[in-house]
Amino acid sequence: MALRVLLVHQSFPSQLIAVLEALERRDDVELAGIGMNPYARRGLRYRQYSPVPVAQTGDIVIDDLASKATLAAAAAAAARALSYDGFVPDVIVAHPGWGEALYLKDLFPRAKLVCYCEYYYLRSGGEVNFDPEFPPAPPEVLHRMRARNAITLASLEDADVCVAPTPWQKSTFPAMLHPKIEVFHEGVEVPPADNRATDRTASGGPSVSFVARHLEPHRGFHTFMRAVPRLLRADPSIQVSVIGSDRGGYGAPPSDGRTWKSVLLEELNGSIDETRVRFLGSVDRRRYLDALRHSDVHVYLTYPFVLSWSALETMGASKAMVVSDTAPVRDYFTDECAAVIDFFDSRALATRILSLLRNAKIRTSLGGHAREAFHDYELTRDHGRAAWERLVTSF
Known part of the structure; x- marks a missing residue:
């Protein structure tokens, strides 16, 4: 029986391109994808989702949480639609940062969940307040950062294993999660090597x-x-x-x-x-x-x-x-x-x-x-x- 794998990313396929390319070549794997953008690929069952717009309150924390809740609900609805068509995943690979992974284990409790750990917001040591040229982040920005992390943590609790692309990106996540985070990069396509030391533009200059x-x-x-x-x-x-x-x-x-x-x-x-x-x-x-x-x-x-x-x-x-x-x-x-x-x-x-x-x-x-x-x-x-x-x- 074929292994059924569901890939979930807001900007599909984005960082999940490597897993998509790796598995689409196998006869013993069935693939499905969920994302917000239109996408078509031979052999892939794809569901585009559109979150329901939510009224803005003016509170950046509440509005951000509401946005992620609607993304989670929309992704879950797309996954449910796939199941109605007969696709029940054995493995789910999802980016948890925008909320899409939040409800997936509720729908498919037997599926293995792999979360792509791109970034965990840090109060110190990350991009927040790194640059002294700009004013320190106000409290509401720090509150929003913690709320975003809360959404990610809820998904990572459900995850069977996680993948971070680089050692430093793994290090941003709480130490208690490190045992379940593997490190390997999705990789990039290698441009042709060009060792010419005298490359020049049309003007002839460096x-x-x-x-x-x-x-x-x-x-x-x-x-x-x-x-x-x-x-x-x-x-x-x-x-x-x-x-x-x-x-x-x-x-x-x-x-x-x-x-x-x-x-x-x-x-x-x-x-x-x-x-x-x-x-x-x-x-x-x-x-x-x-x-x-x-x-x-x-x-x-x-x-x-x-x-x-x-x-x-x-x-x-x-x-x-x-x-x-x-x-x-x-x-x-x-x-x-x-x-x-x-x-x-x-x-x-x-x-x-x-x-x-x-x-x-x-x-x-x-x-x-x-x-x-x-x-x-x-x-x-x-x-x-x-x-x-x-x-x-x-x-």
Whole structure:
């Protein structure tokens, strides 16, 4: 009899892509998925759910809890609909962070529940109050953080086993849960290795790249932007490519409603030449990889928060990198495979970038060691698929 596996993620498949790809190749596994977004894939039974809108009270804690309760109910309704169609899961793999996993064991008490442990909000040591440039989080933000953790904890209590993608992300969860949390990354697709130390843009100058889903302080955008004028002054041929959306993000937007890009451009007061600094916005994968291929030095900065796939992809592509000395980065990056700098030090960032641009031998060495570390830490999608297949089929 086939093993029936249900995958649940708000933005399906997102981090569950590796388990989906691993199991869809097996004749002895039946797959179903639940998410908020439209999705279609051959061989997958998929149910899209739409939570019922709830009236806002103005209390950010109550509103956040109500939102997660509606997500839990909507995901449960989608799972129930699958069962009416004859799909009763043996194994459920779910991201618990938005509430979708909350009621699933009530519906399927015999199913094994695997929770993907992406992040547990910390009062200290995480992204909250990490950056002294911004005011401390007010009490209501801390209350909301604890409420979010409560939803996650309720799901993790039901979980038979959990998976965290990195050691630091596991460490954010309470110690009492650590025995049930395995650590392996879902992995990223490895871009083609490019060891050319003299990559150049169409203008012929050295190129620096910065990539984030959102251009915001959580990913060090403010530190990077403050380093850029020094780069442009030091070498009139340097070109900079910035990829990421102006809107949205993990942290709060500027209080006046502007984007962080507009705030920083105003702060830097004309010292950013936008003929040399290209803001590409959100781009498709082909254009992203093209920008990465033409980059001589890539910059990755982050608060103590979830490690970005782009950091690992750049690592696997043998690129010279300047990275922040923050906890999630230290899981995989050492001085041997990247130039490591203080997250807040824009002057040091500019200095390290310029030093690397002037030394092709060091760039090649860092890139080569980065790719070796990438494989040593088993960060490829192939490794992720194998790890997920081993876990899910072990029940």
